[in-house]
Amino acid sequence: MKKRRKKKLWQFPWAYKESVLFLAGLCFTGIVLQVLCGEFPLELLSYPVNIYCGLFIIISLSFFSFWSNNYIYQWISGIPFSVTVLGFFMLLSLFMGLIPQSALDEATIFSQLIIKLGFNSMTSSWLFAIVYSLSLISLGALIIRRSKKFKWSDYAFYLNHFGLWMILFFAGLGAADIKKFQMYVNKGETEWRVYNKNGESLELPLAIRLNDFVMEEYKPKLVIIDKKGKPLPVENPDYVQIEAKHSVTSIMGEYEVLVQRYIHDAMRKDNYFEERKMTGSCPAALVKIKSNKTGFTKEGWISSGSPYIIYQTLQLDSLHTLVMTQPEPKKFLSDITVTKKPNNKEKVSEQISYLLEVNKPIKIGDWSIYQYGYDEKAGKVSNYSSFELVYDPWVNYVYIGMIILALGSISLLWKGNKTNSNYDLG
Template structure:
């Protein structure tokens, strides 16, 4: 009986130091609640553009000094808890939960406004700008920074895995958050054969950039088009319930379209009109796909043959009439690949030649130039190419952070294998 009383008496109460998971979870939930209240009271999320340079440099320097200063108080119980495992895990779980909500919720762009629902008013549809997310992010940055500063005070080379991984994470969080305000993004339309350096900003005002693009040539490759039968009056593909389409393929020159047997006699991917009803191959601007086909209806015995062409801005389309109500038509060729041959100019650099394609951008200084689009109606005849220009002076720090994370991860895997190998070799066989 006395032992039971002693156990009850020695049991740690909540909010009694040292704090553990109950206190950590409570405080993290409190941070989220405070962030949500700020979101409702201020009627909007945090404006990261208030941190544009040089403000972010001052704040970044203040964060680093704060982390170093707090790390010197390593004997303080509060600092031990602040940089300890229970609080870190609680912060990570809150961060992951908010990120999961962000991934499952359609996010609004800067030009869109909230829908008026409580879910939207709390900022969940603009999660990275919500006060709850920002406060959790800032607290993670401080807690992780204090932990790193404490470990660096007693630096040991054998802890390189810890330092690489944690410094990498901190550097990515630090750079992406504070560097967001310095990022610029524009769409530039460059006419073929000309040089452009002007764009429109978010307010639709003309802005001159310190980078210019000269478009030497815009080139596009397309997939072979499709054939289908349509109603000549409504233009609807047949049959209406489930339209039939034939993808032009030289290895499979036959198919069925709405009960008609189709045979591909000849296909020219780059063709021009040879007469009112014929085509010939001519690789040149304005050329368009054309196919000579034969159509046969087994139920009626009717046969038709002729050329079909989808047309473009340079050439008229051509159809093959089958009946009073039906015709065979060719769809517009879908783009397979499009690229821009450009020269990039900067004030203090030499001109840089580049071929820009989708997922193959060009980089000059802190600018990334992406292939964005073209005149969709003109297709291959587009007289301009659209480029997306992204300016991010913090991207080098982000790349270094990811490099350190990768190095730390590889080191953890390697060290784990070494420990397992040592354990296997040192393990004594069982005696039977």
């Protein structure tokens, strides 16, 4: 009986061993480039270069498919290479999840190494660019190879793989065209300009007018501080939320606090507060506090204050003071009017009004506008609002890819249930 000859390494057809070694070599090359050259020059792939690169990949894979018997083509479009590329891609995703993708403190040698290798900014590293490119090529070759023997019954395969390829293609090659800006707009003013990383002023095709800034707040909290201003107990400060009028709360297990009156929008008048909803108003409460240990009681007004009104506290003794914290924002939004510059076909500028909230961006053409921030020191009387403007001309194609991928996933589930049903009936 003849012994089966063991295939030598790098002898065609290539399988998993060759695929792993090949990708490991390219990844090592990417790390070397990262150390020597810094981040991958993503800006070089800006429009129209990314279009040319995409067309080159598609045309090259299509022509290459005519030599389907070639070992290299069979390897690139085969399962071993695809699975290996997917494994490397998942490994990089794991690194991205475990390592903060932000600026790191260079105080430690480990942090310096992470920064040098580009692991804290993975999507802009040479390593990621190489693995991403191989994923695009492998998935594209697999789709073309399967399409040459097209079958309608394989619709779930085509939907899944083509949807995923579209996501990778447009999200990756379109990344160089994404632009992000922050715009600060004062209340009652209109702003067209933003500033780039070099501090240079840029004029955008969109203008934002801030009509009003509105903030809803949670009720403030009560806490006892020492003479140095530190909340007590020092190890675990006891903050108590004000619930409503006549509510009784316990602080530090020793003091009972009765809220006799609470006004969220108050103005000071002599030695007390009255309700007035106007600029500069602040939360205030008339409280009565009692010590369960000594029987000591005291009554008075306390307030968190505002940029226009000084805060007020209730002194308990030489060591303890009852104070009210600043109310935390519950929701804030900006009443804005967006003006679009007219293009060659339009003669009149388009103006649209929005109520812009956090995590509820508005989309105008290829631009998305997000509520970014406000003057945190001024709080609800902030005189300006800041916005993040993101330009992404490819995002709609990414969404189409997601829809196709979702349809493919549903098709797989439906097809699987149908197969199981047929099997049970048989």
